[in-house]
Amino acid sequence: MHAVGGISIIWPASSEARSLNGIFFYKRPSPGYGVLGEAAIAFRFMELLLVSAAAGFIGALTGLGGGTVLVPIYTLLMGIPIMYAVGASLISTIATSSGAASAYVREGITNVRIGISLEIATTLGSIVGSLVTTEIYRLGLTRILYVVFGAVLLFSLYPTYRRLSMRCWEPTREPDWSTRLFSLRGEYYDEARGETVKYYGVRWWLGFLVMFSAGIVSGLLGIGSGALKVLGMDDAMMLPMKVTTTTSNFMIGVTAATGSGIYWANGYIQPFLAAPTAMGVLVGAMLGTRALVRMRGRTLRLIFMAILAALGIEMVLRGLGAM
Amino acid sequence: MDVSRAISYSLIIGVLVSASLMAAGSAMLFARGGGDGYALSQLASPSSPVNSGTMGIRGVLAGLASLDGVSLIFLGIMVLIATPIVRVLLLVVQFAGERNRLYLALSAIVLMNLLIAILVLPPIVHRRARLILSDTLGARARAGRRAVGIPAGRGRVARTSRRSIFRGFSSFAPRPLPNR
Numbered sequence: 001m002h003a004v005g006g007i008s009i010i011w012p013a014s015s016e017a018r019s020l021n022g023i024f025f026y027k028r029p030s031p032g033y034g035v036l037g038e039a040a041i042a043f044r045f046m047e048l049l050l051v052s053a054a055a056g057f058i059g060a061l062t063g064l065g066g067g068t069v070l071v072p073i074y075t076l077l078m079g080i081p082i083m084y085a086v087g088a089s090l091i092s093t094i095a096t097s098s099g100a101a102s103a104y105v106r107e108g109i110t111n112v113r114i115g116i117s118l119e120i121a122t123t124l125g126s127i128v129g130s131l132v133t134t135e136i137y138r139l140g141l142t143r144i145l146y147v148v149f150g151a152v153l154l155f156s157l158y159p160t161y162r163r164l165s166m167r168c169w170e171p172t173r174e175p176d177w178s179t180r181l182f183s184l185r186g187e188y189y190d191e192a193r194g195e196t197v198k199y200y201g202v203r204w205w206l207g208f209l210v211m212f213s214a215g216i217v218s219g220l221l222g223i224g225s226g227a228l229k230v231l232g233m234d235d236a237m238m239l240p241m242k243v244t245t246t247t248s249n250f251m252i253g254v255t256a257a258t259g260s261g262i263y264w265a266n267g268y269i270q271p272f273l274a275a276p277t278a279m280g281v282l283v284g285a286m287l288g289t290r291a292l293v294r295m296r297g298r299t300l301r302l303i304f305m306a307i308l309a310a311l312g313i314e315m316v317l318r319g320l321g322a323m
Numbered sequence: 324m325d326v327s328r329a330i331s332y333s334l335i336i337g338v339l340v341s342a343s344l345m346a347a348g349s350a351m352l353f354a355r356g357g358g359d360g361y362a363l364s365q366l367a368s369p370s371s372p373v374n375s376g377t378m379g380i381r382g383v384l385a386g387l388a389s390l391d392g393v394s395l396i397f398l399g400i401m402v403l404i405a406t407p408i409v410r411v412l413l414l415v416v417q418f419a420g421e422r423n424r425l426y427l428a429l430s431a432i433v434l435m436n437l438l439i440a441i442l443v444l445p446p447i448v449h450r451r452a453r454l455i456l457s458d459t460l461g462a463r464a465r466a467g468r469r470a471v472g473i474p475a476g477r478g479r480v481a482r483t484s485r486r487s488i489f490r491g492f493s494s495f496a497p498r499p500l501p502n503r
Contacts (some may be wrong), residue, residue, distance in 0.1 A: 041367045042353060080369045087375070091400055095341070098334045098406040112327075116414055116430045123436035127444065134448055182425070250410075254437065257407040261441035265449035267376020271396040272352070272366045275345040278403065282342060 048276040051078070052088075056096065056284025058304050061292055063160045063230070063245070065252065066281035067093045067223035068153055072311040075146070076318065080273065082142050086133075086222030087268030090256050092281035093224040097253025099282050100289060101246075110246040111186045114201060114239070118211045122229070122255040125215020130262040133220050137266070146319030149221050153312035156227030157305055159234070164298050168192075169199055169240035178204030188242055199240045206236040211251075219259040222268070224252030326417035330410055337406035341399045348395030358392035366393070375400075376449065408437055 052070060059066035067089035074085035101110070136144055168190075178184065184201035201207070210232030217225040226248050233244035263269060348358075357363045359373065359382075366373050378386075378397055386394025411434045418427040 038353070038356065038363060041363050044367055045349065045353075078369070084369070084371075084374070091403060094403050094407060095338060098403070098410075099338045101334055101410075112414060113426055116411070116426065116433055119411075119433040120429060120436065123433055123440065127436065127440050130440075131444075131448075134451075138451075253407040254411060254433065257404050258437055258440040260404045261445045262448050264375040265445035267374040269375035269397075269400060270371055271348070271373065271375075271393050271400075272371060274400060275349050275396045278400070279342055279345055282338070 045272075045276055048273065049280040052092065052277040052280030053284035053287075056092070056281035056286075057288040057291070058284075058308075059096075059281070060285045060288025062301055062304050062308065063163060063226065064153075064156055064308065065093065065224040065226045066096050066285055067221075068156065068227075069308065069311075070277065070281065071149060071221070071223065072153070072308075072315050076311065076314055082145055083137055083266075083268045084270040084273050086145075087263050087270060088274040088277035090222035090260055090263055091269060091274045092278045093218075093222075093256040094253050094260065095278045095282040096285040097224065097249055097256065099286060101250050101253060109188045109242055110250050111239075111243050112247075112250065113182070114184055114186075114233070114237075114243075115247045115250045117182050117204065118207055118229075118232070119251055119254050121208045121211035122215035122218065122251055123258045125212040125217075126219035126255045126258040127215075127262070129216040129219025129221075130259040131219075132216070133222075134262060134266055143319045143321065145221065146315050148319075150312045150315030150317075150319060152217055152221060152223075152225070152228075153315065154309060156225075157309055157312070159231045160227050161302075161305060163230070163234075163241060164301060169197060171200065171202075171238050173202045173238055175200050176202050178202065184237070184239075186243065188240070190242065197240065199243065201233070201237040201239045203236050203238070207232045210236050215255055215258075218252070218255045219262075222256075222259070222263065224256060226252050326413055326420070330413050333409050333413065334406055337402055337409065341403040341406070344399030344402060345396050348392045348397075348399060351390055351392035351395060355392065359386060359394065361393075379449075404441070408434075408441070411437060 051073060052066070055069040055073060056066040058064075059069045062069075067086075070089050070092065071082070071085045074080040074088070075082050133145070136142065179200050179202055182204050184204060185199070187196050187198045189195075190197050211229065214225045214228035214232060217223070217228060229248040229251055230241075230244050233239045233247065234241060239247075260269075352358045352363060352366060357366060359366075359378070361373050365371060373393065375397065378393065380401075383394045383397045383401070387398060411430060415427065415430045415434055418430050
């Protein structure tokens with residue numbers, strides 16, 4: 001027996017009960033499912049799967065991550081409340097990270113030491129960010145989140161765009177005290193050069209600060225904030241790109257898991273939305289990573305980034321109340 | 324090298340188990356036309372009242388006995404959240420084995436942050452969130468009563484009296500509205 005029927009049968013059909021039902025169960029923004037029933041819901045489920053698979057694909061291809069692509073589509077185009085959108089996005093971030101990491105760790109490119117030493121900053125940042133988000137929703141200031149999300153999306157595009165032009169690793173700084181203390185060294189095999197590259201990282205403290213803000217953004221917006229993490233490791237710590245990509249992927253899973261507890265308690269995780277989102281993004285990200293290896297041209301990625309820039313601007317405008 | 328292989332396998336297994344639990348849960352939702360006492364249309368609504376705030380770990384475990392779809396999905400999400408935690412835990416083991424004191428301490432701090440964020444903070448946040456939700460629900464109910472022309476006072480009296488009737492016979496009580 002379904003709950004609606006159940007209540008109306010057992011519960012005396014007082015006007016108050018009906019009004020409560022009316023407020024809670026039948027107050028749906030457009031699309032309504034009441035009439036079309038299960039077929040429409042199955043269609044909606046497939047739609048969520050496909051959209052999140054596409055988001056995961058584009059996220060992997062551009063290097064922004066599935067969540068960054070997903071949240072604007074869910075909120076702007078599909079009418080999903082932002083709190084449920086960020087909840088589903090955070091869960092999908094964990095799926096992408098763990099799904100891709102299993103391949104990376106085996107290849108030995110991920111520098112787990114650098115990752116874990118910076119995770120202290122991202123986990124602390126994520127706790128702060130998700131608690132701030134809790135307060136923002138409590139005060140009903142979700143518009144702020146739209147603005148911040150759009151700004152972060154636009155800001156993330158620059159480092160991501162710069163990474164499209166692949167460069168070899170050339171350190172411009174000598175190893176410093178943090179290189180020695182945290183043994184920020186490693187090596188990886190570079191297929192393009194056909195040799196093993198020995199590398200080192202510098203300015204751990206600066207990377208730590210950038211990671212703390214990346215953690216705050218992750219907790220605040222329910223995304224992996226991989227672009228910010230990459231920025232911290234590429235520019236602040238001068239690590240080679242190949243290493244930062246995989247290490248950042250390792251880190252976004254731990255960061256997202258940190259925020260997920262508080263998201264769970266706040267009720268941001270909606271099962272009917274989170275399940276297809278996590279599965280779709282996982283599959284999409286896997287396909288995107290494969291396609292990235294084979295893809296030569298940058299045109300397609302540039303087109304996707306232009307679309308994302310438009311979505312970022314739209315998020316800011318929505319937040320400012322212009323739309 | 325053994326630990327990193329263990330990490331790799333634990334991640335693959337975790338993701339596969341989680342994805343299959345979520346797929347099975349979604350299939351159960353469609354097969355039964357709902358889950359956790361809610362109709363499919365309520366679960367699928369964009370502003371659905373069913374979310375993680377209404378279901379704790381105990382609720383999830385209770386629903387698993389009857390293969391409830393919502394519980395299966397939430398279990399899948401829990402498994403997914405557990406994968407990075409297991410990963411960090413295995414790293415702590417690895418650094419302990421290498422007798423690398425600095426990195427043992429660093430990874431232990433990360434694990435501690437994770438556990439605080441997942442085990443300690445959520446109950447505190449949840450208690451506050453529930454209070455806020457009951458406030459907003461109360462406000463919505465009052466607004467609804469105004470909309471159908473019931474004086475605020477009368478409606479409230481009716482509700483409290485019905486509650487007190489059902490308090491003694493909880494098995495006859497109607498299923499409470501979500502988020503209360």
